[in-house]
Amino acid sequence: MTQAIANQTKTNATFRALKCKECGAEYELQAMHVCEYCFGPLEVAYDYNVLRDTVTRESIQKGPHSIWRYRPFLPVATDNPIDVGTGLTPLVRTNRLARRLGLKKLYIKNDAVNMPTLSFKDRVVSVALTRARELGFTTVSCASTGNLANSTAAIAAHAGLDCCVFIPADLEAGKVLGTLIYSPTVMAVQGNYDQVNRLCSEVANTYGWGFVNINLRPYYSEGSKTLGYEVAEQLGWELPDHVVAPLASGSLFTKIYKGFQEFTEVGLVEGKHVRFSGAQADGCSPIAQAYRENRDFIKPVKPSTIAKSIAIGNPADGVYALDIARKTNGNIESVSDPEIIEGIKLLAETEGIFTETAGGTTIAVLKKLVEAGKIDPEETTVAYITGNGLKTQEAVQGYAGEPLTIEPKLDSFERALERSRTLERLDWQQVLV
Numbered sequence: 294m295t296q297a298i299a300n301q302t303k304t305n306a307t308f309r310a311l312k313c314k315e316c317g318a319e320y321e322l323q324a325m326h327v328c329e330y331c332f333g334p335l336e337v338a339y340d341y342n343v344l345r346d347t348v349t350r351e352s353i354q355k356g357p358h359s360i361w362r363y364r365p366f367l368p369v370a371t372d373n374p375i376d377v378g379t380g381l382t383p384l385v386r387t388n389r390l391a392r393r394l395g396l397k398k399l400y401i402k403n404d405a406v407n408m409p410t411l412s413f414k415d416r417v418v419s420v421a422l423t424r425a426r427e428l429g430f431t432t433v434s435c436a437s438t439g440n441l442a443n444s445t446a447a448i449a450a451h452a453g454l455d456c457c458v459f460i461p462a463d464l465e466a467g468k469v470l471g472t473l474i475y476s477p478t479v480m481a482v483q484g485n486y487d488q489v490n491r492l493c494s495e496v497a498n499t500y501g502w503g504f505v506n507i508n509l510r511p512y513y514s515e516g517s518k519t520l521g522y523e524v525a526e527q528l529g530w531e532l533p534d535h536v537v538a539p540l541a542s543g544s545l546f547t548k549i550y551k552g553f554q555e556f557t558e559v560g561l562v563e564g565k566h567v568r569f570s571g572a573q574a575d576g577c578s579p580i581a582q583a584y585r586e587n588r589d590f591i592k593p594v595k596p597s598t599i600a601k602s603i604a605i606g607n608p609a610d611g612v613y614a615l616d617i618a619r620k621t622n623g624n625i626e627s628v629s630d631p632e633i634i635e636g637i638k639l640l641a642e643t644e645g646i647f648t649e650t651a652g653g654t655t656i657a658v659l660k661k662l663v664e665a666g667k668i669d670p671e672e673t674t675v676a677y678i679t680g681n682g683l684k685t686q687e688a689v690q691g692y693a694g695e696p697l698t699i700e701p702k703l704d705s706f707e708r709a710l711e712r713s714r715t716l717e718r719l720d721w722q723q724v725l726v
């Protein structure tokens with residue numbers, strides 16, 4: 294890691310140190326992620342007095358149409374970050390979905406259309422690779438459940454960095470092709486994500502590469518705070534009452550929370566008690582299980598679910614996610630694979646948004662929480678949709694119906710239309726009896 298520890302630049306930066314989340318020990322702003330004293334995870338610390346004095350709503354609004362409008366809150370020193378248009382995705386006020394669920398004010402934060410690779414991972418990678426470049430890395434890498442490999446390969450291509458990514462060998466075709474197309478080196482590991490991650494930790498120790506979610510993890514994870522900032526800005530500089538987000542490592546969830554805290558701390562929004570609810574798949578629900586069993590530690594599990602993008606059996610930030618859900622009076626729930634497919638279809642049919650399995654998990658958990666009375670209909674609720682359905686087509690193959698094949702003739706069309714209407718009526722009669 295020689296090049297990594299070398300020249301770290303810190304000019305007009307507002308970030309000042311890496312700080313252990315457990316014991317508070319502070320370190321230089323280098324490529325490292327674990328405390329040398331207590332093995333706790335490191336997090337970037339900022340000078341909030343400087344931020345309070347220099348950042349205003351107007352200065353943010355005058356910034357770029359991307360996550361980089363929040364640059365003073367992100368751990369990069371450069372004024373010239375890698376900007377591929379990541380962020381500022383739509384916050385959609387739902388109408389039909391809200392009514393279907395019985396909520397008054399339900400929003401979808403739609404990262405299914407994030408740039409450049411259609412998932413929230415473009416946020417964390419834009420930040421990680423900008424920082425990697427500052428720290429002098431020329432090769433970047435990651436341990437991925439699919440979306441992270443897409444983002445790392447695409448943004449490395451844009452920035453001219455060498456790239457080698459590691460994925461589990463059994464990923465969805467769209468995620469594999471969506472990485473290969475950028476011509477990185479792709480290692481398909483015969484094992485699950487947790488095994489991929491262990492291998493990558495060894496590689497990171499011996500090669501001088503910047504692993505976005507290992508040695509660069511403190512910088513990388515800060516990118517997720519922008520999911521908090523954007524929602525606050527898009528709600529007219531206000532915080533919602535309740536958020537629902539998917540949990541893999543738990544990082545995204547904790548950073549939305551940190552984003553809200555920071556905006557409150559520097560006076561950009563008024564403080565508010567926001568409830569945080571997390572979503573997992575039954576087939577990989579170590580955090581939901583700990584929540585249900587009232588434990589404050591995570592028992593690792595072996596994943597088996599169609600929600601591969603969030604299938605992390607040993608979640609690095611699991612205990613912090615647990616803590617946030619508990620102290621904000623939120624919840625952590627899990628749902629079955631059939632419920633995940635129903636969730637994908639429900640969002641598509643009511644709002645015209647096609648999400649992947651992680652989004653199906655979030656919508657299914659949202660529904661479950663509303664039905665259990667754990668989300669109040671009066672609460673302003675935001676559900677985070679983190680990935681795009683075109684990448685996980687296998688998951689819904691056979692559940693979305695078939696097109697009506699017809700001859701290029703009007704009477705063929707009319708017969709098919711009549712037949713489909715009859716079938717629809719029959720369906721409804723079955724529902725009614």
Ligand SMILES: *Cc1c(COP(=O)(O)O)cnc(C)c1O
Pocket residue numbers: 412413414440441539540541542543544545546602603649651652679680
């Ligand atoms: C990676 C990922 C997540 C969760 O990320 P963590 O920060 O590890 O909890 C959620 N949704 C999608 C689509 C992802 O790719």
